[in-house]
Amino acid sequence: FKSKRNQTAAETPHKEELPDNEYSIPSLLEQTKIFFTRDLLTKLTNMQYILLNLLEAPLLALIMGFFTKYFSGTSDNPAVYIFRNNENLPAFLLMSVVVFLFLGMTLSSEEIIKDRTIIQRESFLNLSRGSYLHSKILIMFAISAFQSLSYVLVGNLIFEIKGMLLAYWLILFTTSCFANILGLNISAGLNSVTTIYILVPLLLIPQIIFCGVLVKYDKLHHSLTNYEYVPLIGNMMTSRWAYEALAVEQFKNNEFEKVFFEIEQKRSTADYLKNWLVPELEGKLEELKQNYRDEADPESIQADLQTLNTMLAEMGKLVPELQPYRPDHADVETFSDPTAEAIKAYLKGVSNLTGRIFMSSNKEKDLINNALIDHLGSVKAYSDFRNKYDNKSLSDLVRNRSVLDKVAEKDGRMIRKYELAYMKPTSKIGRAHLYAPNKQLGRFEIDTLWYNVAAIWLYTLVFYLTLRTDLLRKAMNISERRKLTRKQAS
Structure with a gap:
């Protein structure tokens, strides 16, 4: 035994080489391709899934277009x-937005939860969660692109909406992409499919209520109302951005209206100043003079005087030809009849100038008009051209024609409610009234279509970041742990 042991110890041990490791983690791009291919092949084997997603959008467009074609x-x-006399166009546009919010969420809301077992099994391989999510997003966006295109093609064909194919597709596709990302967040954060389908309507209903169509923003609860701009609750709704983009684009850039829009905007501003704002300010001035003579409450007089000074100063911004108003007497102590006469004379000058404009x-x-009639060949051709592209019901909606009070006084300012689709925003930080033709960022004017689409993509990016960080899932886990701690403590 000893000799054998010594002989074995003297021998040089033979080290066998380990076999080559044929497994290595692919690059992020390769992982995305693999996940994408696997998910795509899985979906292609499900014929019901394919038929439903291919036919659902055009079928809905067919149903809505047919039944609302008045x-x-x-x-x-x-x-x-x-087309001009079809009163259902605003409703059709709203339903289109709601459809793609719903389709986008239902399309993606089961995508992650149904893969949860596979995700747990593959978690030991240290694969990239980002690549997995990107593959899902690519497939969802591709399906949404097809759905929105087929919907717009069928819906616009039936409704006879002309010249708006790309704009409608861009807006509805963007809306659907937002809903896709929102649905993926839900799918990643919740534990059961039942809970998901309960939550989808709860997310959809506020989008309908606060889009600004069914309930006017100045008719909301006083804590939410903003008379000059879209309130915060409205700005949080994707439906608001999407619907406004559709409505303004259809009104402003259809083949008929875009010929007249700039001159109509100039005409509308002059009309508002001469026939609505100036008479209101003249009435305010007469009331102020009477209160001053009667020695009424100084605070009330000061408030009225401040309103006058504010609005007179703003007039110069609305009409470039107007000389800016520089108030010399802005308080009760220095107010006098000559001051009132100076204001009255200025208002008369504004009225005369805007009348000429x-x-x-x-x-x-x-x-x-005459040039267009000559170009088209006849008055009948002109009328047919207008009937083909312009829609009276939508025009009345975005111009706020149903509102009787064209000027609203709130918080020391006179707020325009007249022909809002021609009114330029008063804010330079992107805020605006509903149906504004453009948005103002500093010195830059951005068309409503592009601004609103960018706003929706910004919200999409925010929810993409919450998806990447699995924020909803983490929040749900924290909530569950707290509940468990309370139970154990009790």
Whole structure:
């Protein structure tokens, strides 16, 4: 035994080489490709899933387009369809936004929860969660792109909406992408499919209520209302950005209105100043003079005087030709009849100037009208052209034609409620009233379509970050641990 042991110890041990490790973690891009391919092949084997997602959007467009295609007719032909007279266009646009919020969320809300077992099994391989999520997002976005395109093609064809294919597709696709990311957050954070489908309507209903169509923003609870701008609760709703983009784009940039929009905007501003704001300020001035003579409450007089000074100063911003107003007497102690007469004279000058602008705008509009009639060949062709592209119901909505009070006094300011689609925003930080034709960021004017689409993508980015950090899941785990701690303590 000893000799054998010594002989074995003297021998040099033979080290066998380990076999090559054929497993290595692929790059992030390769992982994304693998996850994408696996998920795509899985979906392609499910014929019901494919048919539902391919046909759902165009079928909804067919149903909504058919049932909301109102035939107003004419005296000669009661059965003829006239796009201009279809009163259901605003409702069709709102339903389109709601449809893609719903489709986007339902499309993605089960994507992660159904893979939870696979995710747990593959967690030991140290694969990239980001690559997995990116593969899901790519597939969801691709399906949403097809759904939105098929919806717009069918819906616009039936409704006879012309020249808006790309704009509608961009807005609805962007809306659906936001809903996709929101649905993925839900799928990653919740524990059961039942809970997910209970939550989807709860997320959808506020989008309908606070989009600004069914309930006017100035008719909300006083704690939420903002008379000049879209309130915060409205700005938080993707439906608001999407619907406003659709409505403003359809109104402002259809083939008929875009010929007249700039001159109509100038004409509308002059009309508002001459026929609405100036009379209101003149009435405010007369009330102020009477209160001053009656020695009424000084605070009330000061408030009225401040309102006058504020609005007179703002007039110069609305009309470049107007000389800016510089108040010399802005308090009760120095106010006098000469001050009132100076304000009255300034208002009269504003009225005269805006009257001339209004008349010149009318003449310019008539020239454009005549040129368009000559280009089209006849008055009938002009009328047909307008009927084909312009919609009266949507025009009335975005111009706020149903509101009787064209000026609202709130917090020491006179707020315009007249033809809002022609009104430029008063804020330079991006805030605006609903249906503003553009948004103002500093010195830059950004078209409402692009600004609103960018806003939706910004919200999409925020929810993408919450998805990457698994924020909802972590919040749910913290909540569950707290509940468990309370139970154990009790």
